[in-house]
Amino acid sequence: MPVAFPDQIKILSQLQHIDGEAYALKKELDEQPSIKKTMEAEFDRKKASFKHADENLKTAQLKQKEKEVGLQSIEEKIKKFQAQLYTLKSNKEYQAMEMEIKGAKADKSVLEEEILGLFDAVDEAKKKCAKEKEALAAEEKKFKENVLAVDKHIVELQENISVSNERRKEFLPNLDPKIVSQYEKLLRNRDGVGLVPVRNGSCSGCNMDLPPQVINEIQANNKLIFCESCARILYWNS
Numbered sequence: 370m371p372v373a374f375p376d377q378i379k380i381l382s383q384l385q386h387i388d389g390e391a392y393a394l395k396k397e398l399d400e401q402p403s404i405k406k407t408m409e410a411e412f413d414r415k416k417a418s419f420k421h422a423d424e425n426l427k428t429a430q431l432k433q434k435e436k437e438v439g440l441q442s443i444e445e446k447i448k449k450f451q452a453q454l455y456t457l458k459s460n461k462e463y464q465a466m467e468m469e470i471k472g473a474k475a476d477k478s479v480l481e482e483e484i485l486g487l488f489d490a491v492d493e494a495k496k497k498c499a500k501e502k503e504a505l506a507a508e509e510k511k512f513k514e515n516v517l518a519v520d521k522h523i524v525e526l527q528e529n530i531s532v533s534n535e536r537r538k539e540f541l542p543n544l545d546p547k548i549v550s551q552y553e554k555l556l557r558n559r560d561g562v563g564l565v566p567v568r569n570g571s572c573s574g575c576n577m578d579l580p581p582q583v584i585n586e587i588q589a590n591n592k593l594i595f596c597e598s599c600a601r602i603l604y605w606n607s
């Protein structure tokens with residue numbers, strides 16, 4: 370059985386306190402998936418950074434390998450030319466071959482220089498890659514811990530919300546279902562605040578000044594009075 374009106378407003382204000390807390394919990398719960406998504410995106414970026422370093426290393430190693438193969442074939446060419454040198458009959462042919470050998474030796478020297486440079490590049494890339502790998506392992510540990518913490522927080526929030534839901538049920542038998550339904554509609558449409566006290570002559574939900582006549586009606590406390598601006602139920606907090 371609903372209690373007398375003045376007491377209903379008092380009970381409703383207690384209910385609003387619980388519902389307000391539950392609303393904040395629900396809002397926090399709704400934010401958790403996007404918090405997790407941000408963490409995942411951040412971790413994906415860290416993974417990409419390692420992948421990039423790994424690719425750089427592989428590219429440098431491949432380049433080095435190609436140059437080494439190139440060097441080998443030039444060395445073979447030089448050997449072949451040098452062997453041919455003694456089979457040549459004319460001076461002209463001999464000189465031409467000598468020029469070829471000189472050219473190949475110059476190419477060889479350039480390649481050797483490049484290979485030396487690539488050794489440094491590979492070494493540098495290896496160091497960078499190892500560093501990124503280590504950083505990624507640390508990030509992964511942190512990421513997993515953070516995800517676990519969020520999951521734990523989600524469970525806590527859900528538990529607290531169901532505690533609130535249980536607690537609010539205790540108030541309902543003393544309230545007029547019509548009042549509850551109006552109040553709950555406001556809860557849904559007004560960010561979890563359906564009932565607000567008058568503060569300094571204004572609605573504390575929207576800060577709208579209340580005419581003296583309305584304040585008198587609220588103080589009389591015998592029916593629901595709604596704020597004309599935000600539609601919330603007003604009460605006198607004596």
Ligand SMILES: [Zn+2]
Nearest residue numbers: 572575596599
């Ligand atoms: Zn208002």
